[in-house]
Amino acid sequence: MSQTPSLGRVVLVLVNPITNNGADAAPATITRVWEQQPDGSSLVNLKAHLDAPTSSKWLTSVRLFDTAEAAQAHDGEAAYWPSRTA
Template identity: 45%
Template sequence: MPEQQPSVGRIVRVPMDPAANNGSDEAPAVITRVWNDTTVNVRILADSAPKADEWRTSLVLVESLAESGGLCRWTWPERV
């Protein structure tokens, strides 16, 4: 069981194409729908105008964005 539970409005991290995100390979996203403890829909807050309003559906929770799996995954922000 994950230590955190997803809910609408929470911020998570998602992978991005660096060319569409001002050189960064990840971006924050806001959860817009929770399907279960590991699957969510999000709206991405990209650091560039062309992708500034991107939505993704049915993203699956991963331990780290370094794991393979394409763009359909998300993780919690690191705690500092």
């Protein structure tokens, strides 16, 4: 994993677009860091900030990946680091 997860860091979590005004990813704040997995991902708890009337969602034991592609390939709750901007 290229970045180290820690409390308060912001990641993007995959969500159902129906619950997020059509978008398949939402920003989320890391609220707990668990252990790194054999595939290089980490397990984290998140508070997702949805673009909807129900504005937040708590997620536990979410796999955190380096890229959106790796997260999308995972079968289950997944998040990834946002791309860096210049």
